[in-house]
Amino acid sequence: MATTTSPTKTVLRLATAGSVDDGKSTLVGRLLYDSKSVLADQFDAVERVSRDRGLASADLALLTDGLRSEREQGITIDVAYRYFATAERSFILADCPGHVQYTRNTVTGASTADVIVLLVDARKGVQEQTRRHLAVASLLRVPHVVVVVNKIDLVDFDEATYDRVAAEVLAVATSLGLTDVTTIPVSALDGDNVVESSARTPWYDGPSVLSFLETLEPAGEPHSEPLRFPVQLVIRPQAAGGDEHRDYRGYAGQVASGLVRPGDAVTVLPSGRTSTVAGIDTADGELDVAFAPQSVTLRLTDDVDISRGDLIVTSRSVPAVTQDVEGTVAWLADHRLAGRTKVLLKHGTRTVQAMVTEIKGRLDLDAATLEPADSLELNDIGHVTLRLASPIAAEEYLHARAGGSFLLVDAQDGTTLAAGMVGDALLATATV
Template sequence: MSALEHLPEIDNGLLRFLTCGSVDDGKSTLIGRLLFDSKTILADTLNAMEKTSARRGMAEVDLSLLTDGLQAEREQGITIDVAYRYFTTGRRKYIIADAPGHEQYTRNMVTAASTANLAIILVDARKGILTQTRRHSYLASLVGIPHLLVAVNKMDLVGYDQAVFERIKAEYLTFATQLGIKDVRFIPISALAGDMIVDRGEHLPWYEGPTLLDILENAPAAHTEQAEDFRFPVQYVCRPQDSANPELHDYRGFMGRVESGAIAVGDAITVLPSGARSRIKKIELGSQSLPRAIHEQSVTLLLEDEIDISRGDLIVKSAEAPVPVKHIDATLCWLSETPLSPARTYLVRHTTREVKAKLAKIDYRLDVNTLEREAADGLAMNDIARVTLKLAQPIVADSYRSNRATGAFIIIDESSNNTVGAGMIA
């Protein structure tokens, strides 16, 4: 009987998590095993995997095929692109991002990690902590993932030896302390055999902790661990044009997504960067009126006063208003094959606001393998650096550590309209 059959029917909220680690550590196999053992693979998908595995002469289903979706990945046996998978159990819904392990795909991992609330870092029990393990741990910490789970995989290949697991755990804890990682847990697993993934298996009696799925089922969801300030970037101003309905003539609603915090009818608000003030008169979700809106809800806000508001403005509670700025210090990951040019003007897209910007200075470039800081006068693809940007108009930003939505931005090349960089405000 599967362990899932013993779980109560409750909802712990959506969990976005990331799997990362060195090449061949078994990330794709882990996700395949998780979905296979939790019985969330569709029959036609499983049938296709069985046929592909048989063509390769494999006796059992190759579970890594579930995420290695690109033809190039299947041919080379590596993960190139970020593969997203969605599944649900009786307790919560999940979005999994399978990030590539190669250093040249650093930008892919940063993109995948930007919305995750937990990262599973796989370590091959035979190889221990590697340079890529440290790099991925740093990147996970950099983009603000609050919970790390180190899964020591391929325990079957070291005879399920507890001493191997304890040695890797001690080595990683030393590194985590140096990096300032606060919440990290450890679990021995065999993704291939299924030990300690969904079911406990029979080979790890010395490990008394929860299975990997148990940890995921009980991990905190985003926005639940600390009080957050209310942030509502305006996406669209709704002014219905219906001559047959006079009641709509004075309707003016501000549509968007609550990125953090909560708002209620009657709350005092401030619109930034203008500084105009009013109160919430009504909150609408479709045709339904709500007394209150919370994080990640897309709603329409109506105000008591006529205020000039447009797309790109930020509505906040008056007691929680940040200060608009025209200079930002940020950690920047360069995503483009075309290097960053200090002479060029770029577009910074922050929430729903776009402003022109130029590079003011590069404080240092970070070697993600050694974590050493290096002098730099430009950035190439996959480079990560601490920079200062000068903006043509002010933006209203929080630090990334306090708010991942309003502390993040992307950089767009005006000539090609391509996204060339992603940043986190200090």
């Protein structure tokens, strides 16, 4: 019997970022602790470590530090995913590191985020990493940005200091094309305006960080976009079990965007062949409808030649296929990227050989301009063109995050070299 699941989203995905020592780990720890998302034995362990360090109270930053060696150094360098919930909603939090050399992790954490929570030290204002993280938020089209002006207690809760830092941040954000930016004065160490509003900032009448996140609406629900279904596996049972099993042909994958129902007309790319959805299968039975990000198996009414890497889309909205891609990349490798470099391009479940034919420029974070460049170094954000050995269904990232994102991969060792976005996102963000 077919079942139907409502595509109601109850989870908010957020990524935290900030410069070194801005108090990001303390903020995350405070969110976890004050929202009662910390187990008793976890907190006991944090108290023991804190006492060993001679601290008078529990260092909540330890709740987010992943490895013992990192704790001993007093820094956090990994991207840690945390899960917590309140009465209002559930959260998936990507805790990204603050060091410049780990900007690649921020790209990873922000790539699927509904909101990025960016910390700024009230005493220091905008730093290099502040600009870099705001640029990443703009390029990845993160729907919302919350700037936490932290350590407000160390400036005696001074309203003028907060106003100056907030204005500085908003000026940078505006220059990068960000429009949905909210600033909140916070003391993560003491908990002011983290979960509960603080009486020590009477001049601030806005929400706390958590209450704001609880009411924030994610922009652009994936199921409201056209169907995009990258095929991961073609299922053809070989075991005996009856004619109905021997004739079975299903196409397994995860719905990247949109909805699909039996009877829908679909097109397979890059071939352009058309068919109709005959059924939607899961381990728990058939479905009347599937939506992003469900993993399902589609059956079609026609015997179409489909393999891993193909893309099944709604026939009402068929993207163009191309072997020439222009886009923005965040270069994540230690070695330099130069023109004529051969790479692998991974788009959805499809991987093709590619060549970087031209590097058109690099983003100057201080001036928010695109400067001439013939190469990219670690953590550079640049505009490039690529020539592919076989076509992909590339869409503008501005309009389709799933269909417009790609990775560049080293063909020799399989390491990720860059995260990319199809289109002129960088040209639109920066002034040439």
